[in-house]
Amino acid sequence: MAEIVLDKVTKTYPDGARAVSEMDIEIADGEFVILVGPSGCGKSTALNMIAGLEDISSGELRIDGARANEKAPKDRDIAMVFQSYALYPHMSVRENMAFPLRLAKVDDATVRAKVDEAAEILDLTQHLDRRPSNLSGGQRQRVAMGRAIVRSPKAFLMDEPLSNLDAKLRGQMRTSVAKLQKQLGTTTVYVTHDQTEAMTLGDRVVVLRGGVVQQIGSPQFLYEQPANLFVAGFIGSPSMNFVAATLEDGALKSPLGTITLTDRIRRLAEEANAPREVVLGIRPEHFEDAALLEEEHKARGASFSAAVDVLESMGSEKFAYFTVEGELARTAELQELAADAGATDVPGTGSTIVARLSASSGARVGQDLQVWFDADKLQLFDPSSGKNLTYAG
Amino acid sequence: MVMGTVTTARKTRWALLDIVIVVYALIPVLWIASLSFKTKDTLADGNFIPREWTLQNYADIFATNEFIRPLINSIGIATIATVIAVGLGMMAAYAIARLDFPGKRALVGVSLLIAMFPQISLVTPLFNIERELGLFDTWPGLILPYITFALPLGIYVLSAFFREIPWELEKAAKMDGATPAQAFRRVIAPLAAPGVFTTAILVFIFCWNDFLFAISLTSTEAARTVPAALSFFTGTSQFEDPTGTIAAAAVVITIPIVLFVLFFQRRIVAGLTSGAVKG
The missing domain is CATH 3.40.50.300 (P-loop containing nucleotide triphosphate hydrolases)
Incomplete structure (x- = not known):
């Protein structure tokens, strides 16, 4: 020993x-x-x-x-x-x-x-x-x-x-x-x-x-x-979703709609001197089919509507893939991760979002779905340095 | 049933092909064996199977020192040259396969050059050098050139075998507490054994069969090997043809080669390294 x-x-x-x-x-x-x-x-x-x-x-x-x-x-x-x-x-x-x-x-x-x-x-x-x-x-x-x-x-x-x-x-x-x-x-x-x-x-x-x-x-x-x-993209499977977003007056403008930041995240971002342009990261498991949630639960997050491209049913859960308008977050770290996963050659415009939904979700391929996500689980990253702006250490 | 007939037909075809090749390869050998068993009178009768069998030719060659002494020379010189060439070849091949050292390409290139060099052009200089050094007509006088010309071959065959051995085995041995020497002796050498035996056979055959150096660098029975000695065979009188005794001697010197190959062939087990690593 x-x-x-x-x-x-x-x-x-x-x-x-x-x-x-x-x-x-x-x-x-x-x-x-x-x-x-x-x-x-x-x-x-x-x-x-x-x-x-x-x-x-x-x-x-x-x-x-x-x-x-x-x-x-x-x-x-x-x-x-x-x-x-x-x-x-x-x-x-x-x-x-x-x-x-x-x-x-x-x-x-x-x-x-x-x-x-x-x-x-x-x-x-x-x-x-x-x-x-x-x-x-x-x-x-x-x-x-x-x-x-x-x-x-x-x-x-x-x-x-x-x-x-x-x-x-x-x-x-x-x-x-x-x-x-x-x-x-x-x-x-x-x-x-x-x-x-x-x-x-x-x-x-x-x-x-x-x-x-x-x-x-x-x-x-x-x-x-x-x-x-890099760590955010490497740890977790399926990996975290990344989209480019803009911070404006305590709100986040992103392809998933304008999101009001929670107090915790706003404080952390301010402490970290967050720039205007950021990368927004959300893990697939922090999404849910909005139809399955109670109103009070829904109030803790935000929702957006998008068409389901692909739906993978695993039995215990479902993975839904959406394409949202807007820029793909491109940084050296993310490209390296994509290269490692062999995903650099996959063509596509806009960003693909993966969401893990309950097995009871009624999502169907090709149909629009109202998707909710937990606003307090968002992570913001500095696109130039890759640093996590919401890191509470 | 259909499968059975197909297999039989296949087997027959292969058997025929094998027989043709074996016969083609062995006819000269059988011919010389046949000559060695013929009596002096029937020697030139052109029959493949002797009409009169005799062992007189064998008795004759073993009756004189003319054959026995060269046989001892051949065995001694070829064995010593093989042991030294394989020993040196193993070390050189291991270094070439495993290490990156300055001049590695040059070493490989030069050894290839030696293997390709026409030996006849070296006979005269070697003759003079050996006379000056007092090596002419001695065992070392033949062993040294044999090692020189056998080494490139040995290095080539052995480095191919060493390259096949997964390097991780050596690392594993080191992690298990082995010194580099222990790792080589207990892990690498046993795995390279088939290559070592193959090389030993090839080198031994090269030394055993050599005629050029043997005839040029010897003058008496002190170091003359069998292939050279055969050319000095004479009949009992100058009117007698020594064909029968030459044939008998030729058969006798083939036997050690056959034994050598048969003995080591069992050790040349291909794919010994399978199972070391997943693959």
């Missing part, structure tokens, strides 16, 4: 490219921290620097208070689970899991006991004598976890360990990874590009973009109080 501190850790490649810039993270003993971000954001580089597989260009990495920059991976007492699992194909499952213990010159009886115990935890007992090539993806993943836990290291590093599994298995494994981590209480750093994994697994989440830490906080905090446009 250990606490891991990254103090202004930077990775610069010989060609001058910066993969990670001055990363400051303090990971407490036993904590489960997620590094999340789109591809190329430096999350794997950061993990490899903690592991010792990549050199740290500047800054300091401390494990349990001691500087670890120059330590070889084998001297850091950290176990890693790779995206590809990296199982040794010429060894059986038992030999794979015993490998770290054999290198540590542990005696045979202890090796056997520890491997059996880990196999028990991971439900691998009946596969111990098989080769990795004869295992399914989920079993290989568990062997990789087993190899990490047998020697009770100070910390686990996991590099997208679930991304090679199919969706259903990924959900199951996600739960068991969380359970295992709680059971062992070992400090864990987990890298993923999947915001669902980030939200469900971590005690704290670190959102990265272009090698720079955007925000660190509990999943719920990041969801409710994103520090900037």
